Amino acid sequence: MFDVLVIGGGNAALCAALSAREHGAQRVLLLESAPRNERGGNSIHTRNIRVKHDAPMGHLTDAYPEEEFFEDLLRVTGGKTTESLARQVIRASQDCPPWMQKHGVQFQACLGGTLHLSRTNNFFLGGGKALVNAYYRSAEQLGIEVRYDSPVDEIEVNDGEFKAAWIAKPNGPRERVTAKTVVIASGGFESNRDWLREAWGPAADQFLIRGCRFNMGVLLKDLIAKGAQSIGDATQGHCVAIDARAPMYDGGIVTRIDCVSLGIVVNKHAQRFYDEGEDFWPKRYAIWGRLVAQQPDQVGYSIIDAKAQGRFMPPVFPGETANTIAELAEKIGLDAKALEKTVADYNAAVVPGQFDHAVLDNCHTEGLTPAKTHWAQRLDTPPFTAYPLRPGITFTYLGVRVNDQAQVLFDDYSPNCFAAGEIMAGNVLGQGYVAGVGMTIGTVFGRLAGEQAAKAAATITVNLKHSESSKAAA
Numbered sequence: 001m002f003d004v005l006v007i008g009g010g011n012a013a014l015c016a017a018l019s020a021r022e023h024g025a026q027r028v029l030l031l032e033s034a035p036r037n038e039r040g041g042n043s044i045h046t047r048n049i050r051v052k053h054d055a056p057m058g059h060l061t062d063a064y065p066e067e068e069f070f071e072d073l074l075r076v077t078g079g080k081t082t083e084s085l086a087r088q089v090i091r092a093s094q095d096c097p098p099w100m101q102k103h104g105v106q107f108q109a110c111l112g113g114t115l116h117l118s119r120t121n122n123f124f125l126g127g128g129k130a131l132v133n134a135y136y137r138s139a140e141q142l143g144i145e146v147r148y149d150s151p152v153d154e155i156e157v158n159d160g161e162f163k164a165a166w167i168a169k170p171n172g173p174r175e176r177v178t179a180k181t182v183v184i185a186s187g188g189f190e191s192n193r194d195w196l197r198e199a200w201g202p203a204a205d206q207f208l209i210r211g212c213r214f215n216m217g218v219l220l221k222d223l224i225a226k227g228a229q230s231i232g233d234a235t236q237g238h239c240v241a242i243d244a245r246a247p248m249y250d251g252g253i254v255t256r257i258d259c260v261s262l263g264i265v266v267n268k269h270a271q272r273f274y275d276e277g278e279d280f281w282p283k284r285y286a287i288w289g290r291l292v293a294q295q296p297d298q299v300g301y302s303i304i305d306a307k308a309q310g311r312f313m314p315p316v317f318p319g320e321t322a323n324t325i326a327e328l329a330e331k332i333g334l335d336a337k338a339l340e341k342t343v344a345d346y347n348a349a350v351v352p353g354q355f356d357h358a359v360l361d362n363c364h365t366e367g368l369t370p371a372k373t374h375w376a377q378r379l380d381t382p383p384f385t386a387y388p389l390r391p392g393i394t395f396t397y398l399g400v401r402v403n404d405q406a407q408v409l410f411d412d413y414s415p416n417c418f419a420a421g422e423i424m425a426g427n428v429l430g431q432g433y434v435a436g437v438g439m440t441i442g443t444v445f446g447r448l449a450g451e452q453a454a455k456a457a458a459t460i461t462v463n464l465k466h467s468e469s470s471k472a473a474a
């Protein structure tokens, strides 16, 4: 029997497995549903982790104290967070970078064009893929067993106590695996189209999945069906506007379209529908997926002129370009007259100011609905460029309720079933997002869940030995 069974193969699962080993668990097994060449879940797409610190730390500049981190979280979640758990995550985040480095993760200076993240976010050298690979290497060195192509489709629990997990097999009967404790770190349900449709309606058919295809929420559903308490709302998640030409899965970061605040965005009727300059892009990019999802056919077009070129992170696919708005409309399949009118109305409403993309400048529109409140410049310098947009779902927030020991709550907290990462992120993130906090939650709770699972397994071992020796004496 295994001491600790870890289900999942991304950041949270790996942190849990490594931590369980470090805390004395002898036999640790990690089950990853993906094949080896696709291992690592959404974590392979990440670039950074948000970290609290009271003085400069490695590449992190200045200080980012607990209170400021918490206020940032409170603002984006609108108060939908469990304060005690959020603060626990924030406090423990400071200890993460040295631990990550011990397991082979390297950091680099903040990437250019990422706007003001150098103080708050620690960037991974080589991105999330390098991080995941480093953890798998460390796991191998520590003797952690890893099995790929091993999707778990059911957890056996009795009164909240974990008994066994079932691995689905493509051809043949399922396999039952027993362990003293389990850490479930199998992500959200963002890859499950049917579930997305239940939450979002038919609009979900147009969603692109920014991460992996394996996060189907199978165990989230199974746990809730077996009495685990849920937290959060199925319609809440992280959803950004990405290039409509992105692949269905794993488009990752390069399909993000980051020029929204530099131009205008229209729907398929060539109408604007939201203030593109409401706030700094890092604070607003995560609302645009939802905004595009609310448009007819869930499509939008981000349109800029030559003045915007070079001011944003270039997306992987080149935009459509043209020397006139009418020609651009034709190329992207919009009504030319309608787009010309939208651009003309917008241009007429622009009140020239001092353009500065690094501050909330005074370039705005007047008498236009919706207004553009900052960085409003006329679209008057060809060539004009358009990028088609679709909602791109990053991850979902509905999860299982946990306590400060990462134990899953059934009627009571489970003695041996723990959760970490996206599957419990809703305890901290009820809505909204602050960049880098997904990895903070997964790393802190992954480490914690691994530690607690190892300790619980040790207790169970002692109890088993005790009852065996009592039997022998009798």
Ligand SMILES: Cc1cc2nc3c(=O)[nH]c(=O)nc-3n(C[C@H](O)[C@H](O)[C@H](O)COP(=O)(O)OP(=O)(O)OC[C@H]3O[C@@H](n4cnc5c(N)ncnc54)[C@H](O)[C@@H]3O)c2cc1C
Pocket (backbone or CB within 6 Å): 007, 008, 009, 010, 011, 012, 013, 031, 032, 033, 034, 039, 040, 041, 042, 043, 044, 045, 046, 047, 048, 049, 050, 150, 151, 152, 153, 185, 186, 187, 188, 210, 211, 212, 214, 215, 216, 217, 218, 219, 251, 252, 253, 393, 394, 395, 420, 421, 422, 423, 435, 436, 437, 438, 439, 440, 442
């Ligand atoms: C494009 C993109 C960029 C992102 N950038 C950042 C960033 O820079 N910083 C940040 O903090 N967050 C970022 N995120 C969010 C971040 O990826 C997640 O918060 C984090 O990776 C979650 O880790 P996890 O281990 O819970 O889930 P995942 O990394 O998704 O891992 C889940 C694992 O579970 C496995 N699995 C699923 N179901 C089963 C099953 N039934 N049986 C066995 N295994 C199963 C999957 O194969 C996968 O390996 C980004 C996400 C995306 C998509």
